[in-house]
Amino acid sequence: MLIKVCGMKYAANIALLSPLKPDFMGFIFYKKSPRYVHGLLPPAVVSDIPKPIKKTGVFVNATQEEILAMADLYQLDAIQLHGQESPTLCQDLKDLGYIVLKAFHLKNENDMAATSPYEGACDFFLFDTPSSAHGGTGQKFSWQLLEAYQGTCPYFLSGGIGPDDAKTLKNLSTIQPMGIDINSRFEREPGLKNIGAIQTFIEQLELPK
Numbered sequence: 257m258l259i260k261v262c263g264m265k266y267a268a269n270i271a272l273l274s275p276l277k278p279d280f281m282g283f284i285f286y287k288k289s290p291r292y293v294h295g296l297l298p299p300a301v302v303s304d305i306p307k308p309i310k311k312t313g314v315f316v317n318a319t320q321e322e323i324l325a326m327a328d329l330y331q332l333d334a335i336q337l338h339g340q341e342s343p344t345l346c347q348d349l350k351d352l353g354y355i356v357l358k359a360f361h362l363k364n365e366n367d368m369a370a371t372s373p374y375e376g377a378c379d380f381f382l383f384d385t386p387s388s389a390h391g392g393t394g395q396k397f398s399w400q401l402l403e404a405y406q407g408t409c410p411y412f413l414s415g416g417i418g419p420d421d422a423k424t425l426k427n428l429s430t431i432q433p434m435g436i437d438i439n440s441r442f443e444r445e446p447g448l449k450n451i452g453a454i455q456t457f458i459e460q461l462e463l464p465k
């Protein structure tokens with residue numbers, strides 16, 4: 257199972273997280289988020305993050321030009337789209353060599369139909385809780401909804417995953433996420449992660465080395 261830690265904001269905190277080698281590390285480029293990084297986090301702090309950690313920019317309804325400007329500045333490997341971005345934008349970013357994650361906010365099983373036009377245009381889907389903030393609320397949705405997922409695109413489970421969820425995630429049998437995305441439930445304040453809690457959580461998942 258892939259691990260993505262999202263909403264990193266501080267250089268010292270990033271330096272402590274990197275040795276845990278999450279598969280993806282996320283940075284928020286949505287101005288209304290308390291985790292917004294541009295102007296606060298020097299681009300070199302992100303571009304210097306060691307491989308193979310995938311540096312991921314999270315955007316909400318940004319234009320392709322805005323996304324590419326940030327991707328270039330911060331040397332991003334992956335782009336996560338949390339708004340109403342089109343399949344064409346996803347495909348264009350994928351064609352440019354970025355790993356593309358498209359978020360869908362699930363209220364009920366019917367919301368799953370929205371994924372169909374994005375099949376093939378994304379590397380991963382990411383299923384999250386609906387909210388006017390577009391993400392980062394710490395609220396869970398009903399993971400059982402994903403039992404109805406019939407797509408072929410691998411997906412990340414997201415939305416309010418917390419330290420107490422390791423056992424449940426380890427024993428999932430009816431849904432098969434390719435990865436999980438953790439964020440606000442591992443924070444001391446927005447953007448500042450509790451590294452000890454993340455380390456314990458990863459250990460409890462007992463992932464193959």
Ligand SMILES: O=C(O)c1ccccc1N[C@@H]1O[C@H](COP(=O)(O)O)[C@@H](O)[C@H]1O
Pocket residue numbers: 262263282284286289290291314316338382384389390391392393394395414415416417437438439440441
């Ligand atoms: O974290 C944010 O502030 C944020 C803002 C706007 C869009 C997405 C955001 N984060 C993403 O939200 C999900 C769920 O986070 P949480 O666990 O519920 O806090 C996660 O994918 C983050 O990447």
